[in-house]
Amino acid sequence: MNNHAMLNAPMMLNGLKMVIAPVFPKMTLSKSVTVSPEFREEMDAWMLEFFGTTCLVERGQTWVLQQQGTIVLHPDDYAAIKHMNLNLGRVVL
DSSP states (O other): OOHHHHHHSOOEETTEEEEEOOEEESOOOOTTSOOOHHHHHHHHHHHHHHHOEEESSOTTOEEEEGGGTEEEEOHHHHHHHHHHHHHHTOSBO
């Protein structure tokens, strides 16, 4: 496997594929609120800046989906493990 393919390969931990949990805005306008697309975009942008984002998986927590052979991680934890792997010259732990 060449270096480019190794960098794009999914990271594995104890034979389980590691994936990043999605991050999404803490608050957005309900789809049932009737406003112009421009207003919705502006309000959602303001709420994103004011309230920030959230992730269902908390930092330092993992979800193990054994039947799918997957571990779901917070984006910061995934980045830390990936950084550690690249510094060690490995893709697989």
